[in-house]
Amino acid sequence: MDFRRIEWIFLLIFVAIDIFLFVTFRQSGTIQMNNGGSQAGDSNSTIIKEMRSDQIRFNTPSAKSSDGYYISSSNNNDLEAKASGLVNQTTEYKDDILTSTFKTPVELAGSSAKAATAVLMKDPTQVSHGKDYVYSKNLSNSNQVVYVQRVTNGSIYSTMGEVRFTIQNGEITSYTQGYLSDVAPLREKTDTISEERALIWLYQYNEIPNGARIQWTKLAYTKLLSIKESSVYVPTWNVALKTNTTTGTYVRQVNAFTGAILKSSSTAKASTTGE
Structure with a gap:
């Protein structure tokens, strides 16, 4: 065996x-x-x-x-594999978490932090699997905007299934991301x-x-x-x-x-x- x-x-x-x-x-x-x-x-x-x-x-x-x-998920290096396709970013992958720093910070330019990060989440060259997350008002604040991964019958409240953008001086400077792959129910x-x-x-x-x-x-x-x-x-x-x-x-x-x-x-x- x-x-x-x-x-x-x-x-x-x-x-x-x-x-x-x-x-x-x-x-x-x-x-x-x-x-x-x-x-x-x-x-x-x-x-x-x-x-x-x-x-x-x-x-x-x-x-x-x-x-x-x-529910079960696979712990794999999917985010690490997709990191090479991200634009304008320096990335590091450790303990199943991707840390990304924008080479040129993204200016809010009058937009709300929520609106500006929503644009990034829709662009696969900025955030991998962005469509699989939803904005969390509960976990966000003036310095951090958080998106949680949607799964069967709910969402993930864990760093392993979140995207957390850092906001500094009116700019989006970096984010961390965890992503659950191959999510499936274990029983009824x-x-x-x-x-x-x-x-x-x-x-x-x-x-x-x-x-x-x-x-x-x-x-x-x-x-x-x-x-x-x-x-x-x-x-x-x-x-x-x-x-x-x-x-x-x-x-x-x-x-x-x-x-x-x-x-x-x-x-x-x-x-x-x-x-």
């Missing part, structure tokens, strides 16, 4: 265990709902009130569940926890401090695990928080299948509010 096949077997076993835990969790939740759905709803409402009593500010979260897939679509449930779990695990402001929430894909040339991504609730003791906004993440709090080096960065 070749090493590549062994890697995939271990990857699938890991995902199968995660799915088993999720199904067990869902069945347990279903039993509880059948025995007292109104009690569960009342409990959630009580916790939401407690959060507001702790001066945590947020819009009323949705109690409706969504759905998503476990599955229900996720609700936005309300994600916020409650973060609160109960002391991940939302008193007095915090929840700037925005977003259900998107983040990396669950990586084995050499393959990675698995999972639907994740991304919750952006701002407190009086922190500079800017930071993101907390909840596995939308299992409810586990995620700690990841590829966590999406945030520094502004938005949709």
Whole structure:
């Protein structure tokens, strides 16, 4: 048996265990709902009130569940291979991320940073696979414009599937890019926890401090695990928080299948509010 096949077997076993835990969790939740759905709803409402009593500010979260897939992608050097076709740029490829610096910075010339970068995203001589990304207001700010990769049933909130343009003195000076290749679902679509449930779990695990402001929430894909040339991504609730003791906004993440709090080096960065 070749090493590549062994890697995939271990990857699938890991995902199968995660799915088993999720199904067990869902069945347990279903039993509880059948025995007292109104009690569960009342409990959630009580916790939401407690959060507001702790001066945590947020819009009323949705109690409706969504759905998503476990998805896989290939870790390859596609961006490195296409870098030679980019114009007016000096590039470096490291750890699956392309860093590109414009030899002559692109002037905004009265255009908004969003509009100017949108033009670059449509030009394959400026950004590879640009049509596969969509602008993210959540992750962008005055110094950085961010596009996230669109995939099956959602988008990627990870540096491995983002384009981040740097804006300095009215010019676009550089960008970094990660791109997921050969993205495919690993199994059928599955229900996720609700936005309300994600916020409650973060609160109960002391991940939302008193007095915090929840700037925005977003259900998107983040990396669950990586084995050499393959990675698995999972639907994740991304919750952006701002407190009086922190500079800017930071993101907390909840596995939308299992409810586990995620700690990841590829966590999406945030520094502004938005949709």
